[in-house]
Structure formats: structure tokens, C-alpha cells
Amino acid sequence: MAIGDALVDVIATADFAFVEKQNLPKGGMQLLSTDQADDLYAAMGPAREISGGSAANSMASAAALGLDVAFIGQIANDQLGEIFAHDMSSLGVRFETPPLQSPPPTGRCLIVVTPDGQRTMNTCPGASHHLRPEALDEKLIASASILMLEGYLWGPDLPRQALVRAIEIARAAGPEIAFTLSESVCLPGRREALTEMIGSGGVDLLFLNDHEALQLTGESDLGNALGVLSAKVRTLVITRGAKGALAVQDGDRIDIPAAPVEQVVDTTGAGDLFAAGFLAGRCRGHPLKACLEMGAVAAAEVISHFGARPEADLRQVVNL
Amino acid sequence: MAIGDALVDVIATADFAFVEKQNLPKGGMQLLSTDQADDLYAAMGPAREISGGSAANSMASAAALGLDVAFIGQIANDQLGEIFAHDMSSLGVRFETPPLQSPPPTGRCLIVVTPDGQRTMNTCPGASHHLRPEALDEKLIASASILMLEGYLWGPDLPRQALVRAIEIARAAGPEIAFTLSESVCLPGRREALTEMIGSGGVDLLFLNDHEALQLTGESDLGNALGVLSAKVRTLVITRGAKGALAVQDGDRIDIPAAPVEQVVDTTGAGDLFAAGFLAGRCRGHPLKACLEMGAVAAAEVISHFGARPEADLRQVVNL
Numbered sequence: 001m002a003i004g005d006a007l008v009d010v011i012a013t014a015d016f017a018f019v020e021k022q023n024l025p026k027g028g029m030q031l032l033s034t035d036q037a038d039d040l041y042a043a044m045g046p047a048r049e050i051s052g053g054s055a056a057n058s059m060a061s062a063a064a065l066g067l068d069v070a071f072i073g074q075i076a077n078d079q080l081g082e083i084f085a086h087d088m089s090s091l092g093v094r095f096e097t098p099p100l101q102s103p104p105p106t107g108r109c110l111i112v113v114t115p116d117g118q119r120t121m122n123t124c125p126g127a128s129h130h131l132r133p134e135a136l137d138e139k140l141i142a143s144a145s146i147l148m149l150e151g152y153l154w155g156p157d158l159p160r161q162a163l164v165r166a167i168e169i170a171r172a173a174g175p176e177i178a179f180t181l182s183e184s185v186c187l188p189g190r191r192e193a194l195t196e197m198i199g200s201g202g203v204d205l206l207f208l209n210d211h212e213a214l215q216l217t218g219e220s221d222l223g224n225a226l227g228v229l230s231a232k233v234r235t236l237v238i239t240r241g242a243k244g245a246l247a248v249q250d251g252d253r254i255d256i257p258a259a260p261v262e263q264v265v266d267t268t269g270a271g272d273l274f275a276a277g278f279l280a281g282r283c284r285g286h287p288l289k290a291c292l293e294m295g296a297v298a299a300a301e302v303i304s305h306f307g308a309r310p311e312a313d314l315r316q317v318v319n320l
Numbered sequence: 321m322a323i324g325d326a327l328v329d330v331i332a333t334a335d336f337a338f339v340e341k342q343n344l345p346k347g348g349m350q351l352l353s354t355d356q357a358d359d360l361y362a363a364m365g366p367a368r369e370i371s372g373g374s375a376a377n378s379m380a381s382a383a384a385l386g387l388d389v390a391f392i393g394q395i396a397n398d399q400l401g402e403i404f405a406h407d408m409s410s411l412g413v414r415f416e417t418p419p420l421q422s423p424p425p426t427g428r429c430l431i432v433v434t435p436d437g438q439r440t441m442n443t444c445p446g447a448s449h450h451l452r453p454e455a456l457d458e459k460l461i462a463s464a465s466i467l468m469l470e471g472y473l474w475g476p477d478l479p480r481q482a483l484v485r486a487i488e489i490a491r492a493a494g495p496e497i498a499f500t501l502s503e504s505v506c507l508p509g510r511r512e513a514l515t516e517m518i519g520s521g522g523v524d525l526l527f528l529n530d531h532e533a534l535q536l537t538g539e540s541d542l543g544n545a546l547g548v549l550s551a552k553v554r555t556l557v558i559t560r561g562a563k564g565a566l567a568v569q570d571g572d573r574i575d576i577p578a579a580p581v582e583q584v585v586d587t588t589g590a591g592d593l594f595a596a597g598f599l600a601g602r603c604r605g606h607p608l609k610a611c612l613e614m615g616a617v618a619a620a621e622v623i624s625h626f627g628a629r630p631e632a633d634l635r636q637v638v639n640l
Contacts, residue, residue, distance in 0.1 A: 010403075012410075013631075046380065046407040046629060049369035060366065079399040079425070083330075087366040090332075105399070309366060311333075 001140065001175075003166055004055025004150030005128040006073030006097075007107040008080045009268065011119075011306055012047040014112045019120055024112060029121040029183040032110070037124035040110050049080075050307035051087035052109050053128070054182035055150035057269045057308040061276035061298060063091040064314040067283055070094035070140055072166075074131040074159075080106035081127070087309070097135055100127045117264035117303065121183070129156045133165040141166055142173035146205070146279060149177065151184030154194060167202050178205040180275055181212045191216060198232050205282075206233040207275045210240045226253070237292070239274050239299070241267075245292050256292045259300035269308025274299040277318055294318045321460065321495075323486055324375025324470030325448040326393030326417075327427040328400045329588065331439075331626055332367040334432045339440055344432060349441040349503040352430070357444035360430050369400075370627035371407035372429050373448070374502035375470035377589050377628040381596035381618060383411040384634040387603055390414035390460055392486075394451040394479075400426035401447070407629070417455055420447045437584035437623065441503070449476045453485040461486055462493035466525070466599060469497065471504030474513060487522050498525040500595055501532045511536060518552050525602075526553040527595045530560045546573070557612070559594050559619070561587075565612050576612045579620035589628025594619040597638055614638045 019026050022043060032040065051060070056071055063069040071088055075081030077099040084106060088095040107126035113119050131153065141147055147170045153159035170177050179198070184190055185208070194216060198206065206229065208216065213225040222238075230236045230248040239245045244257040277298030281291030297318045298310070305311050314320075339346050342363060352360065371380070376391055383389040391408055395401030397419040404426060408415040427446035433439050451473065461467055467490045473479035490497050499518070504510055505528075514536060518526065526549065528536065533545040542558075550556045550568040559565045564577040597618030601611030617638045618630070625631050634640075 041406060042410075044406075045410050046371065047403075047410075048627060049403060051366065083367075083369060086361060086364075090362075090365050090367075307368060 001070040001072070001144040001146070002055035002059045002148035002150065003072045003153065003163060005053040005107060005125060005152050006056060006075045006084050007053040007109045007123065007125070007128060008083055009050050009052035009109045009111050009308060010041065010047045011050060011111045011113060011266070011268070012044045014045060014114060016114055019112060019114060024120045024122060025186070026114070026120050027118045028186050029123060031187065032122050032124045034104070034124060037108065037110060037122065040122055044110060044112065048306060049083065050309060051084050052269070052308050054152065054180060054272050055148050056088065057272035058148060058180070058276040058279070059093050060088060060091050060309050061273050061314060062279055063093045064310050065276060065280040065318065065320060066315055067280055070144070072097050072131070072136060074100060074127045074135065076100040076104065076106045076127040078105050080108065096137065100130055104130065111268055113266045113268070113306070117267050119266055119268040121268070125152070129153070129159050131159045131162045133162045136162060136166055138169050141169045141175065144175040145283060147175040147177050148275070148279070149179045151179065151181040151194060154184065154197060155187060155190050176204045177202065178207065178279070179203040180271070181208040181216065182271060183212070185212045185215050201232070203233050205235045205237065207237050207271065209271060210238055213238055237278060239271050245274065245296055247288050247292055249288055254289050254292060256289065256296055259296040261300045261304055264303050266306045267303050269302045270299045272308055273302040273310065280318070280320070321390040321392070321464040321466070322375035322379045322468035322470065323392045323473065323483060325373040325427060325445060325472050326376060326395045326404050327373040327429045327443065327445070327448060328403055329370050329372035329429045329431050329628060330361065330367045331370060331431045331433060331586070331588070332364045334365060334434060336434055339432060339434060344440045344442060345506070346434070346440050347438050348506050349443060351507065352442050352444045354424070354444060357428065357430060357442065360442055364430060364432065368626060369403065370629060371404050372589070372628050374472065374500060374592050375468050376408065377592035378468060378500070378596040378599070379413050380408060380411050380629050381593050381634060382599055383413045384630050385596060385600040385638065385640060386635055387600055390464070392417050392456060392460070394420060394447045394455065396420040396424065396426045396447040398425050400428065416457065420450055424450070431588055433586045433588070433626070437587050439586055439588040441588070445472070449473070449479050451479045451482045453482045456482060456486055458489050461489045461495065464495040465603060467495040467497050468595070468599070469499045471499065471501040471514060474504065474517060475507060475510050496524045497522065498527065498599070499523040500591070501528040501536070502591065503532070505532045505535050521552070523553050525555045525557065527557050527591065529591060530558055533558055557598060559591050565594065565616055567608050567612055569608055574609050574612060576609065576616055579616040581620045581624055584623050586626045587623045589622045590619045592628055593622040593630065600638070600640070
């Protein structure tokens with residue numbers, strides 16, 4: 001199960017000049033206020049809306065892979081919230097966090113996809129960052145085999161308190177704690193809080209990409225970053241885009257190549273789907289290398305079309 | 321410019337068994353009440369949301385083809401309404417119909433796409449059918465060169481009154497009046513009203529598909545249906561799916577083949593895009609055959625992906 005942002009992605013294509021003119025963090029993520037989001041949306045071209053949220057994407061995909069999955073995240077009582085809830089429950093993800101009954105509205109992520117398939121995310125988190133510790137279903141967390149936490153919530157006071165409480169519950173009850181950085185380390189002031197949390201032994205399984213590993217550790221060499229991070233978590237999983245992925249566990253490092261993709265359309269969700277494939281393998285007791293390979297194949301599926309949710313039958317894709 | 325339904329499409333894939341179990345009109349359209357729509361939505365798989373509405377699709381695509389375009393349709397003051405309005409204005413479509421300030425919400429079309437690429441539409445029209453004659457921008461209508469009307473609105477009292485008023489304005493001021501059946505003839509009780517309106521000389525340019533031509537005229541032979549209909553409208557345009565399209569104007573009939581498509585993913589919007597391509601040619605003064613060909617190429621683009629709005633640069637596609 002996972003705790004993360006409950007967002008609807010608003011996905012439009014744009015040329016490189018648009019990204020430059022709007023001063024967007026190409027390939028990265030930034031947080032927007034409601035006014036900033038309204039301005040950017042007004043400037044964007046026609047869009048399609050597809051449910052998103054990093055850990056939510058992972059859980060939706062894990063459900064599509066046949067896992068028994070739950071999600072905790074905060075939506076509002078509005079149309080986008082209904083869309084998010086429908087898309088989760090229609091996949092069999094248990095999603096029962098009560099909607100907020102007052103503003104802000106359900107969060108949106110305005111995603112601009114350039115002709116190279118690269119996505120730039122502009123998140124207006126809305127209700128998502130109003131997740132309170134009291135909204136957690138403690139029994140659900142205690143009964144999980146893996147609890148996945150999303151880095152985006154490890155910043156604002158309220159959702160961070162919710163994650164802290166979830167870690168307490170998990171540590172007492174037994175679930176393995178996975179944490180996904182999901183670009184959150186790029187946010188100003190986020191690095192220190194993340195380093196401290198990971199350093200304090202809060203995480204068993206850490207998902208991040210190679211850039212994030214360098215940013216988080218302050219190292220310029222990936223090998224050094226691996227050394228620093230693998231000393232703090234039992235299993236370290238690093239995605240490297242076209243270069244594939246690697247994992248370090250109990251002192252052993254395994255590298256795998258990326259799965260082949262005919263055409264990269266939209267890289268949104270690559271990391272999230274990788275995590276889903278990896279977790280599906282782990283829950284079934286597969287060896288580390290097989291888990292990485294399942295992650296790579298799931299990631300390849302999602303970058304071949306728009307949106308961060310799988311379109312193909314994932315069970316066939318990862319050969320389950 | 322056009323007057324039509326202002327809807328957001330909610331598009332999910334499903335197998336043939338789902339269509340049968342839910343008793344959906346495969347390949348066609350049905351109207352749903354809010355409760356029926358909620359039930360069907362709950363049964364549907366994860367979806368993507370893309371702005372729709374038949375004439376709205378045509379106008380969005382005509383704008384993408386470089387035409388100066390406006391649209392009149394009724395949204396509500398809610399998130400789906402914002403999405404619809406954004407997608408129109410971001411393409412340069414003038415869309416200024418004031419949103420409803422009270423229920424019902426913005427309309428949705430729940431679209432189920434089967435593995436053969438066929439779409440089955442289940443429309444919950446919501447605010448869309450609350451379009452009042454007073455909401456029309458009469459100056460805008462009078463200044464248009466073509467006024468396109470959508471058959472779905474020629475049923476319920478309120479929006480039909482709006483269309484009647486629009487025809488009066490157009491007849492006094494000069495715009496050519498186009499009418500698109502868009503499956504509306506399949507609705508119970510709709511045929512008589514449509515026949516009467518077309519028979520009374522309200523339409524200059526009629527868009528429909530071959531099945532609709534047979535249903536509307538009650539003929540079993542397409543040639544006979546052409547004879548009946550072409551006596552009532554100056555230009556008759558009939559789309560025939562994989563068989564191409566034809567037009568009858570001033571006693572001459574022109575047939576063209578369908579444009580090639582690598583893979584049919586989702587036929588939603590084929591007729592709407594055909595109309596857009598055809599109208600783009602007509603507004604530029606191209607001969608009838610060239611208008612048909614532009615329609616065919618635009619239709620081929622939209623059925624190669626999900627959603628009824630073009631994803632490719634339509635100007636390149638139709639070679640403008």
C-alpha cells in the first residue's frame with residue numbers, strides 16, 4: 001500500500017520555446033500556487049486529463065499487475081476528486097480516504113510534454129497536501145506487507161506529520177517501508193529533511209533516479225552516492241533513464257539495461273511504473289535482478305503513450 | 321461557427337463482454353440520466369478525460385486547421401466546464417457562453433472503446449441541454465459564414481428553441497446553415513423532428529453517415545436515400561466509414577475512398593473531424609472533391625488515437 005499525492009494530471013504537448021518562455025524546469029517538477037497554476041493552464045494548449053500522483057500511479061499499476069493494493073491520499077469533494085477515486089477503485093485499489101469538504105480543490109499536475117517525450121511537471125497540490133495524520137487508516141497500514149511513502153508529502157507540515165505517524169505504525173507492526181523521492185529532492189529546502197529522515201533509519205527500500213541520488217548526497221559521482229545511500233537503507237533502487245537501473249542490497253550491486261521502447265512519447269510515470277514492477281516482483285519473492293527487470297518492462301510500457309497509468313495489460317507486458 | 325453539446329468525454333477501454341453485459345448500443349449512442357451515468361461510470365475501467373461534443377470537436381479541429389472559429393454551448397460553473405472552456409479557447413475557438421450557475425453539472429459522455437476500435441457513447445448531457453435561446457450571441461451568429469448545428473440539440477425543448485432561433489438569425493443574415501446528425505437520429509422520437517426541420521428548408525449542408533441516411537429516410541437502399549435527402553439540401557455529405565465518403569451537390573455525386581490508417585484505435589470523432597476538414601476546404605473555396613478529401617484525411621488522424629480531438633498538427637496532415 002502507499003501514501004501519496006492524489007492528483008489528476010493535465011497533459012498538453014508544447015514546443016521547447018513554450019517551456020523556455022514560461023520558465024519551466026524542463027524535465028523536472030515545480031510547485032505552483034493556485035494563481036500560478038491558473039496562469040500556466042491558460043497558456044497551455046488543449047489537454048487530456050488522466051489520474052496521476054507518483055505513489056498513486058505505482059499503486060494503480062501494482063493493482064493492474066494483480067497485487068492486492070490500497071492507497072491513502074487526500075482528494076476534495078469535487079469532479080477531479082471523483083475522477084481520481086474512480087480510476088483507483090476501478091482498478092481494484094482500495095481507496096477510502098474521506099474527501100475534504102471545504103477548499104482547496106483536488107490537486108492537479110499541469111504536465112507539459114516536449115517533442116523529445118520529456119515531461120515537465122507543474123504541481124498545484126491542492127487538497128493533496130491537506131492530508132492529516134487523523135485521515136490515516138491505521139489498521140490498514142499495520143496489515144500491509146509494504147508501505148510506500150511519497151517524497152512530495154515529506155515537506156509541508158501537515159502531510160509530513162501524516163507520514164511520520166505512518167512510519168511509527170509500520171515500525172511497530174512490521175510492513176517494510178519503501179520511500180520514493182519522485183523529484184521531491186528538487187524542491188528548495190527539501191534535501192535536508194529527506195536526508196535526516198533516511199539517515200534515521202526510517203526507510204528500508206529507497207527508490208530514486210541517478211540525478212536525485214547525486215542531489216540528495218551532494219556527491220558528483222554516482223558510485224560515491226551509492227556508497228553513502230546504501231549504508232542507510234537495506235535496498236537501494238536507482239533508475240537511470242535510457243541507461244537502465246541498478247540496485248544495491250546487502251553489499252551486492254546489480255545493473256540492468258533499459259527495456260526497449262519503439263518511441264518515447266511521454267516519460268511521465270516512468271519511475272512510478274518502475275517501482276510498481278519492482279514491488280510486484282518483491283511481493284512475489286522474486287530475486288532482486290528479476291524485480292529490476294519487471295520494473296524496467298513496466299516503465300517501458302508507460303513511456304510509449306501519454307499519461308502515467310498503463311494502457312496495455314501489464315500482466316502480459318511483464319510476463320506474469 | 322457552431323452550436324452544440326459542450327461535453328467532456330470519459331474514455332475507457334473494455335472488452336466486448338462488458339458492452340453486452342451493460343446492454344450498451346455498440347457503435348452507437350444513448351442518453352443516460354445522472355443515476356444511470358453514475359452506475360455505468362462505477363462499472364467502467366480507469367478512464368482518460370478529453371473534451372468532446374460533436375460540433376465542438378469539429379470547431380476545435382477547424383481552429384487547428386487555421387479557421388477563425390466560434391462555438392456556443394452550455395457548460396456549468398465546475399471543473400469539467402473549466403476543462404471544456406480551456407480546451408476550446410487554447411485552440412483559439414471563441415467560446416463565451418456564460419456557464420450555468422446552478423445544477424446540473426457540465427455534461428459528460430462515457431465512451432467505451434472495444435478492441436476493434438469501435439466506440440459506444442453514453443451521454444449524460446447535463447448543462448449542455450440547458451442552452452437557452454437567450455444564451456445565443458446573435459451578432460456572432462449573424463456575422464458567421466457557416467453556422468453548424470448539432471443534431472443532439474434538436475430534441476429537448478430548450479436547446480431546440482435555441483437552434484430554431486439561431487436558424488432564424490442565420491436565414492436573415494446570410495450564414496450557410498450546416499447540420500450534423502451525429503447519431504442523434506438513433507434516439508427514440510428524434511427522426512420525425514429532424515425530417516421536418518430538414519424538409520422545411522432549414523439546412524443548406526447536411527452531414528450524416530450512411531446508416532443515418534437510411535434511418536432518417538426509412539429507405540433500405542443508399543441510392544434512394546440520397547435521392548430523398550439531396551432534394552431537400554443543397555449539399556449532402558455522407559461518410560461511410562472504411563468505404564470512404566460521398567457528396568451530392570447540384571445533382572452531381574462525388575465518391576472518394578477512405579484515407580489509409582495504420583491502426584484504428586478509437587473511432588470517436590471520425591465524423592466530427594471529417595466535417596472539420598470538409599468545412600476548412602469549403603471556407604477556402606476548394607472544389608467539392610477536395611473538401612471531401614480533406615475531411616477523409618482529418619478523420620483518419622483522429623481514429624488513430626484515443627479521443628475526438630486531433631493530436632497531430634492538422635495543417636500538416638491535410639496539407640494546408
